[in-house]
Amino acid sequence: MAGRTDATAEESNLSTAARAAGLYTQAGREAEAVRCARDQDRVAETAAVLVLEPIFEADLQPEQYAYRPERNALDAVRHVHKLLNTGHGQIVDADLVGYFDSIPHSELLGTC
Numbered sequence: 001m002a003g004r005t006d007a008t009a010e011e012s013n014l015s016t017a018a019r020a021a022g023l024y025t026q027a028g029r030e031a032e033a034v035r036c037a038r039d040q041d042r043v044a045e046t047a048a049v050l051v052l053e054p055i056f057e058a059d060l061q062p063e064q065y066a067y068r069p070e071r072n073a074l075d076a077v078r079h080v081h082k083l084l085n086t087g088h089g090q091i092v093d094a095d096l097v098g099y100f101d102s103i104p105h106s107e108l109l110g111t112c
């Protein structure tokens with residue numbers, strides 16, 4: 001292999017798939033580094049969820065549905081509907097997305 005530089009030898013050792021993916025170029029190497037960092041972030045995030053979720057889940061009331069595994073907004077609506085149908089008609093507490101955006105704050109506060 002006379003006359004070959006280390007960079008050329010390195011590129012010749014890359015697999016055909018790596019060459020096709022463009023990993024033998026500087027831009028390809030940089031893109032691969034970004035993908036590795038992204039994957040490491042996902043692993044760290046998943047580990048944090050696995051540790052922290054049971055801790056926070058223990059403190060939540062059964063009636064709370066937001067940001068919980070195996071629960072969604074439709075489950076909350078079903079629960080409210082069940083309560084209303086069984087005679088619990090006094091108070092319904094619901095968090096509506098964007099509700100406070102539509103309130104005329106200046107009129108309520110008496111300011112212009």
